[in-house]
Ligand SMILES: Nc1ncnc2c1ncn2[C@@H]1O[C@H](COP(=O)(O)OP(=O)(O)OP(=O)(O)O)[C@@H](O)[C@H]1O
């Protein structure tokens with residue numbers, strides 16, 4: 346048969362009914378040459394499966410990223426599972442502390458905008474490190490914030506190491522290292538000697554964070570007056586200006602409650 350302009354006409358079947366062993370009959374369309382569309386429901390099942398694998402991978406990547414962050418934050422291994430959920434607030438003072446910590450973590454954007462610091466102080470074993478770590482873990486996993494956990498002694502030692510003649514780091518580099526995380530947690534404030542040089546180091550780090558409006562949580566066994574005396578008026582004054590608060594942890598140590 347010839348068409349009007351003389352070309353040979355080939356009859357083209359563009360659609361046919363095909364049977365899928367899983368889903369029964371479906372209309373298959375010719376794509377090109379011998380290529381036909383496959384069962385649309387099989388295609389959907391396959392893309393759903395691929396999406397599920399991709400989602401699993403994304404979740405895994407996020408988990409790995411969180412693990413990496415927690416590692417970089419130098420959170421002590423013993424505290425890496427210390428979340429709000431496992432904190433047992435069994436007194437008014439601890440309930441206040443837990444509410445404060447929850448509010449702090451949940452509104453960390455506001456905390457950051459104001460540079461609002463906090464001082465957790467009180468008896469040994471009352472959960473100061475636990476709740477500060479819970480805040481850190483929360484903002485790392487929910488807001489992808491950076492956190493650094495250190496003791497006052499380690500911070501001071503790190504800066505003092507720069508004074509050695511063979512040091513490769515400069516003092517200002519180390520200070521800006523402590524000033525850069527979104528949240529710095531300084532444990533065991535008041536344990537170090539508290540010499541004038543150490544006070545100055547603390548002040549320099551704090552002042553740099555203050556200028557950048559970056560919040561810090563301090564943990565101490567001293568009472569309120571002791572903390573003020575130890576940290577010095579200049580530091581305390583800066584913390585107060587940005588709405589910093591003292592949170593008292595009263596009562597007995599929780600440590601005897603923990604299974605060996
Ligand atoms: N209210 C609580 N609920 C559950 N676990 C708690 C509670 N308080 C403390 N713990 C647990 O008890 C142990 C001691 O608490 P944590 O180290 O936080 O105390 P601390 O106030 O930092 O003490 P220190 O001043 O001696 O450093 C930790 O393992 C912590 O997880």
Ligand SMILES: [Mg+2]
Nearest residue numbers: 473474532564
């Ligand atoms: Mg502690």
Ligand SMILES: [Zn+2]
Nearest residue numbers: 365368384387
């Ligand atoms: Zn099918």
